[in-house]
Amino acid sequence: MMEHEANANPSHSKTTGLPRKRFYRARAHSNPLSDSHFPIPVSPSQVDYSVHYPQLFPSPDKFDGSKSIEFADVGCGFGGLLISLSTVFPESLMIGMELRDKVTEYVKERILALRASNPGQYENISVVRTNSMKYIPNYFEKGQLTKMFFLFPDPHFKEKNHRRRVINLHLLDEYAYVLREGGIIYTMTDVEELGVWMNSCLKGHPLFEAVTKEELEADPVVKLLSTATEEGQKWRMLNLVPWNSGPSCPFGQEGGGAKKDGNGEGKELVEFSLHFPPLEHLPPFP
Amino acid sequence: MEEENDKNPETTVAPALISVHPTHKFVSAAVGSDLRVFNLQESCVVTLADESGGHKDSIRAIRYSANGQLFVSAGDDKLVKIWATDSWRCIYSVASEKRVSAVGISNDGMFVCFADKFGVMYVVDIEDHNVEDGVTVIKKGVPILSHYCSIITRLEFSPDGRFIVSSDRDFKIRVTVFPKNPVNGAHEIQSFCLGHTEFVSCLTFVGSQKYPLGLLVSGSGDSTVRLWDHTSGSLLDTCYVGAQAEFLPSDGKEEDILPAVTDLCATPDGSLVAVAIQSLPGLMLLRCNQSSKTLSVAKVVSIPGETFIPTSIGAASSAPVLWMVMGASGLHVSESASLARVRGISGFSTSASESLDLETLVLEDAEIPGGELLLQTLQGKLSIGKEAFSAAAEAVKTAMRNLLIKKQYSAERREFRKRGRNDMKGKQ
Structure with missing residues (x-):
């Protein structure tokens, strides 16, 4: 029925020029434990910035390390947050990391289309297909990042799959390593059980402390979070329209997360932002 | 088919291991589940005293402590055995949840670390190892760091004892600060050697x-x-x-x-x-x-x-x-x-x-x-x-x-494997 569009770019909308999600359908879950068969940089110095930010780094040889990626959106999904952040922090480089290849393709196309229709904008965002649970240190140096986002991660309800959760006590060591002092981890979920889990992991980790309420209120990112991501938007929709969810839950189609606890009563987002303290606050090594 | 070959008996082949006492008093070799120790000083065979009857499956890692007082052996039977080298009695037996792939002993001989095939490293506190009652004490390891689901291949302490270094199948070497009280976890990563x-x-x-x-x-x-x-x-x-x-x-x-x-x-x-x-x-x-x-x-x-x-x-x-x-x-x-x-x-x-x-x-x-x-x-x-x-x-x-080597499949082969996936069955 859409044959008449085929002569342009069939997967892109004719009016906006943006890629359309229906052509990038992907499974909601991906196994982070399986062996990866996509290229991974051997070390952070081998991340080719000219591929990701061609306007800022015209050729691979010109990369002098003067500017490096500051924000990482881990499990960026369809890239909604990246795109909102791009204009709020035009001077910061950011990257989305996503395991599902079709979704990564979509984000890539979306960014390219946005760059084409808004010259000079969206040059500071990019996306990479990777397994961030395994390869975070391959992309970032020690203390490189200022913000990391873990928004609506796969909840992995089964206890046997808890080790697949992207926030866990041991992986936080690696996140603390790539974050600089004072860097912030943003987590967000609509699954209460996962929220409690993430909060307890962060609370139990000696290298993180909670962000104060004042800091939270002053942070421009926090306001974005509930509106920018696709999952967050779904929740806004949910709060505006009083779905009396019966057995056919309307928002269970794309993200797996909403299905289980999203029975309409979860009005507030479980949200935690936590803080990476200066290392001198730690007990000194003997 | 290749898949069947993956599960062939060769995967149970364990290489023989050798370890030498720091002052050349003993030399130990492990072949399969067999642990053999020879006393070089007195030129005699050492008889191991272990009431549980030794290892039941292939030994994957053996090591002497830096001061020579301890010897550790561990492997596929998910047991870490800690021996006192003066009596060659197994003083501690530590049960692991998974198969053990590497062991390390802190330079002061107070902590034994072991790592499993799922990338978790555990620590056992053995400060009080002067137990003289002749019974093997059962201990449990505390998980303190993890390489995300990657087989840890080796553990090594730095000469100054500050760092524990762990290497894995995913090309990584992680250098972690070994804390004074490691049972609370080793969270501070010093560096990755990539x-x-x-x-x-x-x-x-x-x-x-x-x-x-x-x-x-x-x-x-x-x-x-x-x-x-x-x-x-x-x-x-x-x-x-x-x-x-x-x-x-x-x-x-x-x-x-x-x-x-x-x-x-x-x-x-x-x-x-x-x-x-x-x-x-x-x-x-x-x-x-x-x-x-x-x-x-x-x-x-x-x-x-x-x-x-x-x-x-x-x-x-x-x-x-x-x-x-x-x-x-x-x-x-x-x-x-x-x-x-x-x-x-x-x-x-x-x-x-x-x-x-x-x-x-x-x-x-x-x-x-x-x-x-x-x-x-x-x-x-x-x-x-x-x-x-x-x-x-x-x-x-x-x-x-x-x-240890990741399997590489051709595009064709990958498609074929995808088709055989359990969750896709009945949809094609």
Whole structure:
């Protein structure tokens, strides 16, 4: 029925020029434990910035390390947050990391289309297909990042799959390593059980402390979070329209997360932002 | 089909291991579930006292503590056994949830660390190890760090005891600050040493009085030995050992895979590093210059008389003998299921590295410390059929490849495998 569009770019909308999600359908879950068969940089110095930010780094040889990626959106999904952040922090480089290849393709196309229709904008965002649970240190140096986002991660309800959760006590060591002092981890979920889990992991980790309420209120990112991501938007929709969810839950189609606890009563987002303290606050090594 | 081959018995092949007491008092060898210890000082066989009857499955890691008071063995039976070397009694038995792939002992001998095939490292506090009641105490490990679901291949403490270094199958070496009270977790990562392009198979430190911090040396499936500044994680030098030795021709079908480095052993002053490499009958000696921070090939030592490819090497800090073992358990080809052959090289010491002419000497069986009795003990028998050697070498190679190298499938093959997925069944 859409044959008449085929002569342009069939997967892109004719009016906006943006890629359309229906052509990038992907499974909601991906196994982070399986062996990866996509290229991974051997070390952070081998991340080719000219591929990701061609306007800022015209050729691979010109990369002098003067500017490096500051924000990482881990499990960026369809890239909604990246795109909102791009204009709020035009001077910061950011990257989305996503395991599902079709979704990564979509984000890539979306960014390219946005760059084409808004010259000079969206040059500071990019996306990479990777397994961030395994390869975070391959992309970032020690203390490189200022913000990391873990928004609506796969909840992995089964206890046997808890080790697949992207926030866990041991992986936080690696996140603390790539974050600089004072860097912030943003987590967000609509699954209460996962929220409690993430909060307890962060609370139990000696290298993180909670962000104060004042800091939270002053942070421009926090306001974005509930509106920018696709999952967050779904929740806004949910709060505006009083779905009396019966057995056919309307928002269970794309993200797996909403299905289980999203029975309409979860009005507030479980949200935690936590803080990476200066290392001198730690007990000194003997 | 290839899938069936993945599960063939070769995956249960475990290479033979050797470990030497720091003052050259004992030498231990592990073949399969068999742990054999020989007392070099008194030239006698050591009888192990363990009421639970020893290991039940292949031993994957053995090690003496730096002070020589402890010995640790662990492996596929998910048990870590901690022995007191004065009585050779098993004083602690630690149950692991998964198969154990590596062990380490803190320099002060207070903590034993072990890592499993799912990338978690545990610590056991053994401060109170002067228990004299003659019973094996059952302990439990506390998980303190993790390589995300990647097999941890080695654990090593830095010479100053500040760091615990762990290497994995995902090409990574992680340097973590070892806290004063490690049972609360080791969360502060000092650095990652990244540069290898295949699994990291072995680690050792080189250090001397002049350079007490030491430098880290690692060997890998990418056929290189690399020198690192572990404090910063920076790569100092790479030695492409695979390109610099004559190897036995492999069985033909896997020629694109470079021979992996299987073990490393440094002299006490760190000026020489012995390297065991798959398919290399003999050893490679590297000279490590700690002031210029370089590694270079000093010599390839060939072993006359037999095709001896060491699977594990070790040396004491007090004697200039490098011990080597070649062998494997779980073989299906030779007359017996396991094979172990022990050899020694003399002249593995500080003075040897200073003269350009390395006077390393492969010891004949009669010259080896401990003599025939030692060989009888560690090998299980004195003479070994020649054909067993090549079978063991091939089996060890295949087992290592199956365990540590990621499988590469063609696009076609991947599609085929996807179709066979359980969750996709009935949809096609």
